[in-house]
Amino acid sequence: MTEPMLKGRGLTKRYGKVTALDRCDFDLYPGEILAVIGDNGAGKSTLIKALSGAVIPDEGEILLDGKPVTFASPIEARGYGIETVYQTLAMSPALSIVDNMFMGREIRKKGMMGSLLRQLDKAEMERVAREKLNDLGLTTVQNINQAVETLSGGQRQGVAVARAAAFGSKVIILDEPTAALGVKESRKVLELIQDVRARGIPIVLISHNMPHVFELADRIHVHRLGKRLCVIDPKAHTMNDAVAYMTGAKEPEEVRAA
Amino acid sequence: MSDSTGRGQDYESSLSGASTSLAEFEAHEKGLFGRFHNALHATPALVPLIVLMAAILIFGVTLGERFFSPGTLTLILQQVQIVGVLAAAQTLIILTAGIDLSVGAMAVFCSVIMGQFTFRYGIPAPVGIACGLAIGTGIGAVSGWLVSRVKLPPFIVTLGMWQIVLAANYLYSKNETIRSQDIRESAPLLGFMGMRFEVGGAVITLGVVTMILIVVVLAYVLRSTAWGRHVYAVGDDAEAAELAGVNRHGTIMSVYMTAGFICGLAGWVMIGRFGSVSPSASTGVVGNIQSITAVVIGGISLFGGRGSIWGAFFGALIVGTFELGLRMAGANAQWTYLLIGALIIGAVAVDQWIRKVTS
Incomplete structure (x- = not known):
């Protein structure tokens, strides 16, 4: 099997008494779209922040192309070719x-x-x-x-994705890219994401929108209680399964076996 | 729910028949009014320029030759030179969504430093001037650090700094004025900015030249360098700018330090304008409000990230034109303040309207 492009091992992050990330593992393979899903408070945004440099994990290591890396800031992560499109888009409207x-x-x-x-x-x-x-x-x-403020939501998202695609040489992380968009604009952005994958850059997609996740993702990382619960194949599972896993209504096969 | 993977997933297939023009970037035809709106959005200094031209025209028509002469028009420049320089410093701060209430006090304090260092300690005038500029920059650095690192609101930081600097100015100078006669005799360089030359009735001082140079340089730096873009980005949305890779702390520090340096220059211009060094110059008390007035009339948004330095320059000239024009017309000075008050409110109303881009 190929080596993961971006790999996290035993990532832990605590905020006081709250453990947001609990010895979490993460794998992103070259050329794939990996969706990360999880209920609110599961710690998926902390995981993403750790991978994009916005949060420094207390423990654990991150490997990019097999080499251990540490990011003190998003700018350092960008230096390694990891680009993030934040939910807020991080653009200056004027x-x-x-x-x-x-x-x-x-x-x-x-x-x-x-x-x-x-x-x-x-x-x-x-x-x-x-x-x-x-x-x-x-x-x-x-x-x-x-000015960016004269663009529609979908156009802004398009520019943000284009910015990430233009400079992200290794990994692109998309945080809720369709959350604020209408149906037609979402469609446009989903096509854009597929275009980016077609160019060989692996993508981490965080989304609450199950139809979008199941349509785009090659693999789905289900996050629960601060760690990776399981990775499922969208073709072998239903959206119902995914929702059941992430809310704890149902335990995946591997976990029950262990 | 269980059949959601089956029929549910192609719920967007009906979209294929829908119009696909949504995500296009085409400019809509908005007519003359819309184009005017767009022009204002792209060039925010247009409004104050129009107001300035109209004011000069109206005074020119009503007062005739008396107003519309090279001498009078350049007199306006001389009268606004201090406020103009302070407005340039204020523009930088306001573009980062801050406000600086201490600009006038800093200018006075810097002029006192330049004068007292030269006369009290016998330091050569060029060194004294350099010390004044350095102290201005230093005060700016303290304010910038408090705003950027300690995260105090700029209004509070500079409100405090205004009082501190003004008090330090009186304490240090012992309220002594350095007479213009002494400056002319032993340290003419202090009054350098007052040097004047005449071209066909037009009188230009070095202070006026300095003001225009500062505006030209800042206009270039703000528009055509990465630092200038970062100043706008930090003022527009500091979080976003930081995530996009802008050094927020460095940008804010450099803005406050540059503003402090420009206030030092304003202090030097003050010596040239008044001839003497006076710690009780009115600039220390009203310079902040005058500069904010010029900046606001100039169409620079108090919320940061919008506007151009040319607007602030035109804003200062509008105030100067009104003051001189109304005085020449024999009107009560209160009319000037009344009109300027109306202009401030009008300018902010126009700013709000420009921000409404989806009209």
Whole structure:
């Protein structure tokens, strides 16, 4: 079997007396979409934060490409090629699409204008941004300099995913990408996620929407009480099974056997 | 529930017949009004520029040559130079969704430092000036640290800093004024910003040139460098900016320090403008409100992340134009304040309207 791209072993995170992550394991294989589901308070967002650098686990290790890594911040995780699309999207509404796509990693002009006057290469950034949006089929972008707040929810999500896809070389983490969207916009974003997978980048998808999870995921990581309860194959299980596992109504086969 | 995997999962198949134009980025035709709205959204300094042009036009028509002359128009520039420089510092702070009540006090304190260091300790004037600028930057660093690291509200930090700096200014200077005669004789460099040159009736001082230079440099930095984009992003949504990879602490610190440095420059401009160094200059008490007025009239959002430095510059000029124009027209000075009050409310109303993008 291939080695996992991103692997977590024995991850533990405590907040005072509350143990949000309890010796949790995690595996993401190359080229797959792994859905993470779990009831509210199961600790899935803490798991995701640990993997994206927003939370530092108390114990356990994270391996990227088989090598142990530690992230002190989301910026460090990004340095390793792990991009996260947060539920809040982390975009500045008043700034343009280009500004947002390159926030924190702007391209400077070559030569004196760039090194001495620190001038940004707007033309180059616009070209790259347009290219990335085109790659993902967001070809209808007309004005790449329009403010993000003038976009619809689905378009914003599209830009956020495009930003992650443009810079995430190893792993892309999507936190509830369709939670705030209407039916048609959700559809568009799901297609976008499949486009990203088609380019070979593995995706971690956190979602409460079972139809979306079962449609997209190759494997489903069921999170319960701070740890991985089981990993199920969406083709071999029903949505009912998944909901039963994550709420504790039913125990999966492997757990009962153990 | 049990059959949800069967028929339930293709509940979206009916979508194939629906219109797919939803996720497109096409600009809708909104007509002239909509285009005006878009223009304002893209160029927020447009409103104050229009108001400024209208004010100059109206005073020019009613007062004629007396107002519409190179001498009078450049007199406005001279009268707003201190507020203009302070407004530039205020703009930086307000763009990060902060507010600085201490700008005027800092300017006065820096001018006192420059004067007293030179006269009391016999330090060469250039070094004294450098000390004044450094102390301005240092005070800015303290405020920035309190805002960014201790997470105190900027209003509270600078309200306290205003009183502290103003009191320190009186205590340190022992309320002594350095006379303009002494400055001219032994340290002319302190009054450097007051140096004037005339071009066909127009009088320009170095202080005015400095004000314009600060605005031009900041306009470039805010628009065309990564740091400028980060200032806007931090003011717009600090959490989002941080998650996107912006160094929030570094950006806020550098903004408060730059603002402090600019306040130091304002102190130097003050010496040039008044000729003397006075710890009881009115700027220490009203400079903050004057600069906030200019910034707000200039269309910069008090919620941060929106507006341009040119707006603040035009805002300062609008106030200066009203003051001088109404005085020349022989109106009671209270009319100026009344009109400026109306402008402030109008400017914020326009800002709210611009923010409503889904019209």
